[in-house]
Amino acid sequence: MTTATAAAHQAPRTDLDGIHLGFARLVRSEWIKLRTIRSTVWCFAILFLVNIGLPLLVASVGDFSGAAAAPATSGAAGSTAVAVITLGVNLTSLVVAVLGALIITGEYATGMIRSTFTADPRRSGAFFAKALILAVATFVISAASTWIAALVVHPIFAGKGVDFSLGDAQIFMPVLGSSVYVTLLALLAFGIGVLIRTTAGGIAVTLGLLLVVPPILSVIGGLLHADWVTNISTFLPSEAGRQLYAFDGGGAGQGAQSTGSGLVTLDGWQGFGVLGAEVLALGIAAFVLVKRRDA
């Protein structure tokens, strides 16, 4: 490796005069970071392929004669269509949970965070730029792939006698909601990643919240016959978020209803509100710590 000592002997760069930090520039920097790490690119590729592949597979090989035979007013066709189009969410929710944590814990693990905070010593710009890029990229890739899936599933279902319209709000909203859900989940994982700062810890806590806590609460609720335990689980990110991509047969939407059994249920907008509030609360905690902690 020859080092051009002479190269250092250059006049100071006057064309760099006047350069300064800016939020748009930090966003551009985070975009460069996002697309230049293999692990994040892989996460997005998996997200894209699963969102299209799973619905396509199930729509092609599945037997939907029940939904085809049901009367048009029953909502069976729409319910089945939504379930199939958003099938990927079960897997992609885990992918974005890993992605959201990884995008920040990867910087803490490698020491990159010090370079990031040296470039933006106030830290807030880098924090919001990173969250913004994560949210936009996750939403765009998720929405694009989900709508491709919807457009592919539609003619296959039509061929099998299951009729639905993508323009129908009952279909449109949950299909869109699935992308909103995974985007919020990515931000939730990002917040947890900021708090925990290690990749293994961040991913473990996030996946634990999604996969481990709900069944445990459900077992405890079942054993104790305690509705309040079940009601807690309704407000978990995965359960509240599920309402964002659930088919709504109509008639609901009266607020967080206590049904006769004493169990609380949420509709789509309430689920969005609950998950959104959880993401916001975690985001505020993460932001405060980012500003205060030594890097």
Place this chain on the structure above:
Amino acid sequence: MIEIQHLSKRYGPKLAVDDVSFTVRPGIVTGFLGPNGAGKSTTMRMVMGLDRPTAGTVTINGSPYAKLRDPLRQVGALLEAKAVHTGRSAFNHLLALAATHGIPKSRVDEVIQMTGLETVAKKRVGGFSLGMGQRLGIAVALLGDPQTLILDEPVNGLDPEGVLWVRQLTRYLASQGRTVFLSSHLMSEMAQTADHVVVLGRGRVLADAPIGDILSGASGQRVTVRTPTPDLLMGAIASPDVTVQQTPDGSLSVNGIAAQQIGEAAARAGVVLHELTPVTASLEQAYLELTQDEVEYHSEVAK
């Protein structure tokens, strides 16, 4: 210009930096010297706003680092060789950091060329040697063509050619009127690079002076004397100011009296001398004397 005033940093019960004050001036290379664990890196991280001081203030060109609108343009820092995501290439790392300030891609190519990273720039940093990591860190520091450079152990892991390059680069940057602040635990390196030295030991400033003063201030004069009759000589030069130590190879190490006077005293007493050598203190000795009580981790030499 970096101004550090009454800076302290406490980690639990341990005071890593203890009421440190000094000024790093433009146009010269200021060395930051001290044993491992003396608090050099912590001080530098506080200058860069990465660690919050427990007490005290740091300003760069008159304002705290976090208040700068163009931090990379004002200050270039190498705080540790690999503050880099291991999965990203050197080029993309530089490009991402340049983007935060709108620094053009042409400058990225330029610092890659200046640091000799052309052949590895597109490779992922995870596979870099320590030396290449240092070069990348220096490339990052130079990115904004900053007025102030803060380099923590820049020659660590570099090959001899790289060490020479850092020495020339830092001297050149200082000659352009920039503020250059670099730390090292290697005194020999400092002796060849720095104009001014701040010595830190256990979080406190032990010395803050031009390198010449540090050298001449150490030990006063020391003279090595060899004689077949050491007892006679010791009698001849005995005085309250003079200390004589017998070294393992049989010579005497005399402090507090000039070689000329030893020779004259020996002649008067009829003592035969085989050797009479004045010894100038090296920076290494000066440093060891300053820090001998301040070393955090003493190594016991087996006897």
